[in-house]
Amino acid sequence: xxxxxxxxxxxxxxxxxxxxxxxxxxxxxxxxxxxxxxxxxxxxxxxxxxxxxxxxxxxxxxxxxxxxxxxxxxxxxxxxxxxxxxxxxxxxxxxxxxxxxxxxxxxxxxxxxxxxxxxxxxxxxxxxxxxxxxxxxxxxxxxxxxxxxxxxxxxxxxxxxxxxxxxxxxxxxxxxxxxxxxxxxxxxxxxxxxxxxxxxxxxxxxxxxxxxxxxxxxxxxxxxxxxxxxxxxxxxxxxxxxxxxxxxxxxxxxxxxxxxxxxxxxxxxxxxxxxxxxxxxxxxxxxxxxxxxxxxxxxxxxxxxxxxxxxxxxxxxxxxxxxxxxxxxxxxxxxxxxxxxxxxxxxxxxxxxxxxxxxxxxxxxxxxxxxxxxxx
Ligand SMILES: Cc1cc2nc3c(=O)[nH]c(=O)nc-3n(C[C@H](O)[C@H](O)[C@H](O)COP(=O)(O)OP(=O)(O)OC[C@H]3O[C@@H](n4cnc5c(N)ncnc54)[C@H](O)[C@@H]3O)c2cc1C
Numbered sequence: 541x542x543x544x545x546x547x548x549x550x551x552x553x554x555x556x557x558x559x560x561x562x563x564x565x566x567x568x569x570x571x572x573x574x575x576x577x578x579x580x581x582x583x584x585x586x587x588x589x590x591x592x593x594x595x596x597x598x599x600x601x602x603x604x605x606x607x608x609x610x611x612x613x614x615x616x617x618x619x620x621x622x623x624x625x626x627x628x629x630x631x632x633x634x635x636x637x638x639x640x641x642x643x644x645x646x647x648x649x650x651x652x653x654x655x656x657x658x659x660x661x662x663x664x665x666x667x668x669x670x671x672x673x674x675x676x677x678x679x680x681x682x683x684x685x686x687x688x689x690x691x692x693x694x695x696x697x698x699x700x701x702x703x704x705x706x707x708x709x710x711x712x713x714x715x716x717x718x719x720x721x722x723x724x725x726x727x728x729x730x731x732x733x734x735x736x737x738x739x740x741x742x743x744x745x746x747x748x749x750x751x752x753x754x755x756x757x758x759x760x761x762x763x764x765x766x767x768x769x770x771x772x773x774x775x776x777x778x779x780x781x782x783x784x785x786x787x788x789x790x791x792x793x794x795x796x797x798x799x800x801x802x803x804x805x806x807x808x809x810x811x812x813x814x815x816x817x818x819x820x821x822x823x824x825x826x827x828x829x830x831x832x833x834x835x836x837x838x839x840x841x842x843x844x845x846x847x848x849x850x851x852x853x854x855x856x857x858x859x860x861x862x863x864x865x866x867x868x869x870x871x872x873x874x875x876x877x878x879x880x881x882x883x884x885x886x887x888x889x890x891x892x893x894x895x896x897x898x899x900x901x902x903x904x905x906x907x908x909x910x911x912x913x914x915x916x
Contacts, residue, residue: 543569543704543732545893546723548711548746549739551581552687552879553871555694556610556886557736561893562703568893569730570703571723573710573739576695577688580811581740585759585845587790587798588685588879589776591628593646593653593677595638596855596877599904601649603884606900610883611685618693621686626770626791628682631661631668631834632780634675639780642677654678667767667774667837671782684776684790687879694886706730711739714746716865735868736889741848742811743872747862751912752873753851755807756814758823759800760844764792767837778802779834787830796842797835799827802876805849817844849876854911857881859888859902870907 544566547554551572558570574580592608594600608623615622632639646653656676661668670676699705706727713724714735721735739746741754768774770791779787789799804826808814817823824841831838852858852873862868869892871885878885888898903909 542720543567543730544734545569546721546730546732546735547571548714548723548735548737549743550695550705550707551576551738551740552583552691552882553874553885553889554736554738555691555698556882557738557889558703558705559694559698559701560887560890562698562701564890564894566893568698568703569706569732570695570698571706571709571711571725571730573708575707577691579845582848582850582874583687583691583879585798585847586686586688588687589628589682589778589788589790590623590685590880591679591682591778593642593651593679595630595642595645595778597641597904598645598648599901600881601645601651603881603900605649606887607881607884610887611690614690614693614883617697618689620689622690622693623683623685624770625681625683627775628679629665629775629777630677630679631670631674631777633673633782636780638786639675639677646677646679652680654680665774667835669834669836678775682776685880690882711746714865714868716867719867721865721867733867734893736893737862737868737870738872738889740872741850743850743870747870749863750858750870750872751853752858753807754809755805755849755851756820757800757805757847757849757876758817758820758826758844759798759847760817760824760827761796761798761842762827762831763795763839763842764797764837765795766792768792768797768835779830781829781833783829785829787827789830797838799830801826801830808848814846814848817846851875852912856909856911857905858907858912859885859905860907863907
């Protein structure tokens with residue numbers, strides 16, 4: 541049977557794409573090497589930040605606002621929370637360039653954003669300790685996404701809508717010809733008119749020329765009582781320390797506050813190098829600078845996990861067609877900040893499969909942008 545659309549990698553973006561394309565009336569085959577949601581990719585660990593006033597670049601804002609609408613729609617299909625509007629507090633030195641871009645994004649797109657100086661921060665959240673030169677930019681409409689719940693829901697909805705799903709089945713090659721695309725798997729070859737390559741960290745095993753570097757990352761849960769919970773209006777947060785290191789974190793749930801460091805990590809080249817939390821020196825101590833300086837009331841490490849970022853040289857996504865294969869779209873290189881966009885990226889992939897242009901400016905995400913040209 542020939543499909544309209546094959547999704548190679550049905551994790552965050554692929555699960556959304558499979559659902560939207562099936563709902564659009566296409567004959568879709570979703571394939572994955574594992575059975576999403578799972579812990580081998582980049583979407584596990586329960587939660588992801590959803591920020592709107594985007595510090596990585598204001599050109600992300602139209603995408604993130606559409607993503608938020610789609611998250612709301614998804615919530616209607618799920619009895620458990622997919623998105624929780626906890627608010628997100630961005631903390632850092634007053635001259636932080638990340639915070640400057642957050643403020644610029646909010647003003648350019650008229651997003652609600654509160655600016656607090658150090659004294660106002662300490663007054664509003666007594667649990668937070670900041671130096672006098674710090675500010676906080678608080679986004680009341682931002683919050684927390686439940687990543688595995690979202691992936692599970694998209695996969696269920698796609699299946700119920702009639703999508704074919706082939707899991708625990710790695711794709712070993714993508715070939716083109718006869719006006720379509722074919723994939724090779726242990727179960728045989730499958731063909732379609734269009735294809736999405738959304739294989740996350742290990743995308744280069746299928747298309748080696750992509751400028752994507754796998755990086756092992758860890759995050760962990762620390763003892764944090766009700767003062768750090770949403771019931772006490774404690775928000776999700778990003779925090780830049782005086783040495784420039786960037787952390788993120790979530791309100792405590794069941795007396796455990798999850799946090800991780802955004803920069804750093806270990807560059808790896810094979811999946812088995814992503815050793816579990818605790819097996820790399822420094823895993824357990826990575827968050828101590830944040831906890832000592834900003835959240836002194838948080839206690840010891842309870843448990844942690846390892847995950848992977850798929851980094852591009854400039855930290856921006858790759859959303860393009862594969863060079864020489866115009867029937868294949870690639871969405872990858874999400875560089876540790878892509879989950880919040882999974883919904884809208886899935887919708888963009890669906891439009892590609894339907895032969896419709898995307899209404900978004902995707903130029904910053906092209907493979908031939910200057911920052912990637914040298915690396916390709
Ligand atoms: C520790 C950590 C914290 C993060 N925090 C945030 C955050 O707060 N906010 C945010 O927005 N983002 C965050 N991210 C980033 C976000 O989670 C990722 O960008 C996103 O999940 C990546 O989606 P993806 O679809 O590219 O990859 P995945 O969800 O990993 O999906 C890729 C899929 O491809 C499959 N696959 C791989 N190879 C093959 C093959 N050969 N054949 C078939 N299938 C294959 C895999 O099994 C997997 O299911 C974080 C990431 C990490 C690791």
